[in-house]
Amino acid sequence: MKSQLFLYINLLLCGATWAQTGKISGVIQSGKEPLVGVVVLLPELNKSAISNEKGYYQLTDVKNGKHLLKISYIGYKSLTDSIEISGNGLLTKNYELYEDALNINELVVTGTRNQIERHNSPVIINTISNRTFEATQSLSIAEGLSFSPGLRVENNCQNCGFTQLRMNGLDGPYSQILVNSRPVFSALAGVYGLEMLPTNMVDKIEVVRGGGSVLYGGNAIAGTVNIITKDPIKNSLDIGLNLSLIDGTTPDRTTTINGAVVSDKLDKGVSFFAMNRDRKHWDANGDGFSEMVLMQNNTFGFDAFWNVNERRKLKLGAYHINEFRRGGSNFELAPHQAEVAEQLTHNISSANVSFEQYSKNYKHKLSAYSSLQYVERGSYYGAGGRVLQAGDSLTESDILAINAYGNSSDLSVVGGLQYQYEWSKKLMFIGGSEYLVNSVQDKMPGYSRTINQRVSTLGNYAQLEIKPYTRLSILLGGRVDFVSINGRYNLGSDRFDNIKNFEVFVPRITALYQLKSNLKWRASFAQGYRGPQAFDEDIHIETVGGAARFIRLDPNLITEKSNSFVSSINYEKMMGSRQMNFVLEGFYTELNNPFILSNQEEDANGTSIITKRNGSGALVYGANIEANIALSRKFVFQSGLTLQRAIYREAELIWENENNANESTYSKRILRTPNNYAFFSLLYTPNKSWSFAYSGTFTGSMVLPHVIDPNTEKTVIKTTPNFLENNLKISYTILTKDAHKLQLFTGVHNMFNSYQRDFDRGKFRDAGYVYGPIRPRTLFFGIKFGI
Secondary structure (H helix, E strand, C coil): HHHHHHHHHHHHHHHHHHHEEEEEEEEEECCCCEEECCEEEEECCCCCEECCCCCEEEEEEECCCEEEEEECCEEECCCCEEECCCCCCECCCCCEEEEEECCCEECCCCCCCCCHHHHHHCCCCCEEEEHHHHHCCCCCHHCCCCCCCCCCEECCCCCCEEEEEEECCCCCCHEEEEEECCCCCCCCCCHHHHHHCHHHHHEEEEECCCHHHHHCCCCCEEEHHHHHCCCCCCEEEEEEEEEECCCCCCCEEEEEEECCCCCCCCCCEEEEEEEEEECCCECCCCCCCCCCCCEEEEEEEEEEEEEEEEEEEEEEEEEEEEEEEEEEEECCCCCCHHHHEEEEEEEEEEEEEEEEEEECCCCEEEEEEEEEEEEEEEEEECCCCCCCCCCCCHHHHHHHHHEEEEEEEEEEEEEEEEEEEECCCEEEEEEEEEEEEEEEEEHHHHHHHEEEEEEEEEEEEEEEEEEECCCCEEEEEEEEEEEEEEEEEEEECEEEEEEEEEEEEEEEEEEEEEEEEEEEEEEEEEEEECCCCHHHHHHHCCCECCCEEEEEEECCCEHHHHHHHEEEEEEEEEEECEEEEEEEEEEEEEECEEEEEEEEEEECCCEEEEEECCCCEEEEEEEEEEEEEECCCCCCEEEEEEEEEEEEEEHHHCECCCCEEEHHHHHHHECCCCCEEEEEEEEECCCCECCCCEEEEECCCCEECCCCCCCCCEEEEEEHHHHHEEEEEEEEEEECCCCCCEEEEEEEEEECCCCCCCCCCHHHHHHHHCCCCCCCCEEEEEEEEEE
């Protein structure tokens, strides 16, 4: 009898439990089209679902009562809805998502090492989306980076096409380049890497200006650029072909392939990408020497993920780049037979793996990661070659030209652990440790030059995010780096060892205050440093006056340090499909013992040498202004303007005549840094078939060095004119009944040919005297097919 009674009571309890749970389901779409891969979340119940190819989602075993439902999808505005389960426990809710044309609501990680909606981040984060790359027809990352406030990409060498990113007026080594949040973009890869990486491997690029991103490393003085590769979202395949005609004549052909395969449950998947590029060299002034290099690039890779369960995720990715480039003259001859030749072959292999684990209550998160990159480079930097005939005797110039080949290798490995704990909605802690090793070997026997450098860094970081009340968010953080440099630098008779061990503490404080619902104020202070070591620009070699020019490190070079201040006002408004985002940002960076290049001279064997030494100090300050408007998905306008000053505290010596100290060249301004530059992008899509994109960049006047006498290395300072580059792209898309897509497009880069007019001529030219837009007027057209 008792057992029957207990059974009856249990049945009643189970029935009561059944009555207290229910199911939520529905369809999520945009413009009457279903969206696949939308994340639907009930945060307080730790329940989530993902919409399928029909846009259908379902959450089961949901307790009766009121709940907060959150919906998010890449490229669309997030949505929050209050729901209630009652009665029979069944609830059907359909949702319409609006495209986030300005990427205000997207999740970002670069500013805080934690996923957060961009508009709520205490640190201002700009993103360059795949839409921007498409609208500007950017084939490489280097071509697309200029379409973000405070960023400018320039070409620094006519012979090899060395490109460099400048942020807030500071040159490349002051910025940190990350790939999927990992600092494996090494010194050797950084010389040409931004032009090697194709945009079809990228989902988006996150940019943090200023030193507010020091949790990723103390050398992020100017800022951080985080290249995030594409994750698989749905089954797809895209094949594209682009043909560009530089100056209307020189071909640049590119073929791209992208695809993805995901499981039916969307819990695992793999995406893949590939690119083949073949560009011929281009000569601007008919002197037989290139202004744009010959380039052949083959890149392929993949990204994969596996959601082991709701609390565990494993990610794996890899890519390989094979690139050949050559500039100079006599392309039909071997490099050592040419008057001037710079030729490089790169093989770059990179891999990364990461694992994330949440606790049952989602308050704790542990992440483990590792990445590596290996670079092999074969090079030739030489001048004065010729074709030897029968009976010719070898001259000293012949021997130097024949021996100007070199080999380099570079290995970067990083591994780390990160722990995150959310005490409450008002307090979160993030801490971690990572170990980075970079080993570079650079050998050029013909010039008696070798660099053997190993830099290891153990970084430990911690950050508290405090929200005393709803409107205020404060980040308190810092990083301690234990740096070990073991370098041996040999340039003929100039040899020295660089063995240093030091610790650097890099603090950061950032605040976000919401003045009104649509108006935010942000401010940050951070310190940074650059170790006395060889960076990417030191390994690069250019030809000046018919001789190779090397950068020599001053044996007394010491650590450069910085203080960075940033403050901004941000107004944003979202009204259905309409969005507005305006930013006014001021920045001030103080450099102590900055690295500068000066005192160019000629060695006994005719090699040109310029020394990297410490300067007295420098200041970079100014403002970034952003204006972004999206009236709907049909009309999107984005723009940015930078007004700045970049000066040394004292005029720095650039060149001095060895025989006459009264003949010298000084500069108070930091070289190659314009006082103002800007970008704009206008995308108009009247319907599903037609798309029109109009974009451009403005580069203001700047000063740069120019070697005018190859015999004495005499260097003068030149002032450049302003440049306004205008681009236009028109696309027409054909949609088939089976959801296949065929796109035809055409357009022109730099349509008014705003380009440098005073290149040096002949084999004795200064190949580093190059400035302004990276290409002349260039026509392009192509086709893209997708399923």
